[in-house]
Amino acid sequence: MPPSGDAPSAIEHTLRVIGDRWSILIVRAALRGIRRFDDFCEDLGIARPILTERLRRLVRNGVMIKVPYQDHPVRYEYRLTDAGIALSPVLVALVRWSEEHAPGATTPTALVHAPCGTELEQAFWCRRCRTTFGPTAIRGVERRQVDGDSAADMPDAPAGH
Amino acid sequence: MPPSGDAPSAIEHTLRVIGDRWSILIVRAALRGIRRFDDFCEDLGIARPILTERLRRLVRNGVMIKVPYQDHPVRYEYRLTDAGIALSPVLVALVRWSEEHAPGATTPTALVHAPCGTELEQAFWCRRCRTTFGPTAIRGVERRQVDGDSAADMPDAPAGH
DNA sequence: ACATCTGGGTTCTGTTTTAGAACTCACTCG
């Protein structure tokens, strides 16, 4: 089922990893500090066989890792990898959308910039113009092959992670 | 199936609207200019009954609108609302993730800042610190009730849409 | 030393979604 004729697009690739009803919620739980099978199970209300399968897939795709946290009864817990943490922008975008476009959305927790405690915004950033902007200023252009990093006359990156 | 005990969280709300295997791809197709039933069908390779159901749900949730584009045989097309366009950050986040964390991801089109053509970045922005930052600097805090816009000593918003 | 508990699963049986192809319906065009 090709999306637009060509090979699986970027979005489709990501959706194949986290595009089911549970994976994103699992990642969110993990970001909140949950690590163990039973805790995921209870926190999410997910059926056990499905949790098993999802964790396995997230591990396979490098989103989480399974690490033993004790031996004797060898027990494992699941932690986000860097790639898993890098899903945050997706989560934040989902939260923001519901906050701005939901009827009576209750949002118990706010997302803030850790150092200063100010509620964060999410924006698109143009490094050349050095400005943020909204969705209407986005355009999609064909990317030519072997594009050997043509742009090289701009000051610096947006900021440090 | 409560996620963390309380009412449906923001993420869950958004996922109930676009959290299936097709809705996001439908929105993406719409952003690329597709409007008509058969075109969605062909572009996505989605089964017709499912497309029917999804479009109906997207309309119900204010993501798209169904507008007649001719009468006599009254024919309808589907267009994104502002709320639908506001899903762009989600799409961009999904694209970016696969670009940065996929094995051999092919990305035929690049997303650029329309006015200048520079490839865009997506970042978190703190209006107080006036800086962008990455996922590791995010913290979630309990939001107290009736929070009557307590913060009022910061210059301006990140930028204009 | 036996019973019970804990944590991380697996097996089983429904129910719900999804996929795919074929069909309908209202109209237009040649």
Added chain:
DNA sequence: CGAGTGAGTTCTAAAACAGAACCCAGATGT
């Protein structure tokens, strides 16, 4: 009047999901 067109519906079969019960390896209590 026969062949399209566009936007769906109606089937059927295949896959995903939910829920409860079960399993296994050790630890712990008595």
